[in-house]
Amino acid sequence: MSKWTSAIGIAVMIAFLSMGGTVRAADDTTYSQNEILAKAEGFFGSTTKGLAEGIGKVFKDQGQPVGYIAGEEFGGAFVVGLRYGRGKLNRKLGKPQQVYWQGPSVGFDFGGNVSKVFTLVYKLDRPQDIYRRFPGVDGSLYVVAGVSLNYQQAGKTILAPIRTGAGLRAGINVGYLHYNSEHSWVPF
Template identity: 50%
Template sequence: MRAIGIMALAAVLTTGASAQVATIDPNRAIDGDLATPAPRATAQPRTVQRTTPAPSPAQPAPGFDQAQSTPPPAYAGESANAQQQARAEAAQQADTTYAREDLLAAGEGVFGKGAAGLAGILERVLKDQGRPNAYIAGREAAGAFVVGLRYGSGIMTHKVEGQMPVYWTGPSVGFDVGGDANKVFVLVYNLYDTEDLFKRFPAAEGRLYLVGGFAATYLRRGNIVLIPIRLGVGYRAGVNVGYMKITHKAKWLPF
């Protein structure tokens, strides 16, 4: 019996051992390790980036010119040059022409201090013609019936070349037209060489100025303009002046 039990126990142990032993292929085991799947990456949340649309430019109102609304860029250099040029031109004009105050003082020396109407007629002439660079302060004598001759003499004052005596002759309507026809003040324009003054200056188309008892006419030769201002000669004398012939010396013949 004892021997039978020992045999049964050995059979049980043999059966359990055979049941627990498994055959393993070493190559397959290594490949299995290599084929082990990598751990799955955790999915990151997708971030959607939103772009803010740029604001559209403001539309100009109908009929509004955008090009005109934008001022051109100002350049300091150009502005400074323009200012310097303007100052230079103003200084040159002041040096070569006569201002209203100078002409008024010279005119009052001819017609008398505070002559009524002189300032007004000078204002109008200077506004239309600009500033002269010379003037003649003188006296006239005329004699005839209706149509005659005028003889005059005076001192021409030039802004650059100074003073010199001048004489002139020309048509006249006589003393029957006005009272104090023996005084005259002539504004001279564009006279750059005083020798160019000694010519015959015919009446030209221009404005006839009448202020108070003063009358001014318009004479021209080339670019040189003479505007004689007379007191007391009236409208007829202004329109009947045909020319002024200016000479260095006094002459009796007007031609």
């Protein structure tokens, strides 16, 4: 074997190994679908078919998240609505971070609900970037119990809240959620 062939072989091996390192580094900062299903099961107490399908849809649409928010919220509406919540932002690197959210909505929406919320977080470079307004369109139907899913986006960051709730709330609305580091009753 010539020196030239050996050099090419070593260069190819180094390139191959460095690509594998890049793939592993990406996996170290994102959650797989199985990891998220396990986290959701721990949070909700069990995994229903609807919840598993919702998580599967988000993974199909968005890929692997860099984090998730596990929390609870309550809200109500009669044409104009309000929503308040709190939870913890979890990322693979770093400790959980407290997050509060609140926001108004308007639309054909009525009723009230209390929900557990498991939000998948995408393209969030720094944890503090979560603290801003995320507009969204929400269509919900909670009758005794159910699962709803919508997307919210601000800049390149995408949130996918998955809600399981109890109460009677039905409709479709447009609004935003403002995520903060401190609780506030002011929804704007």
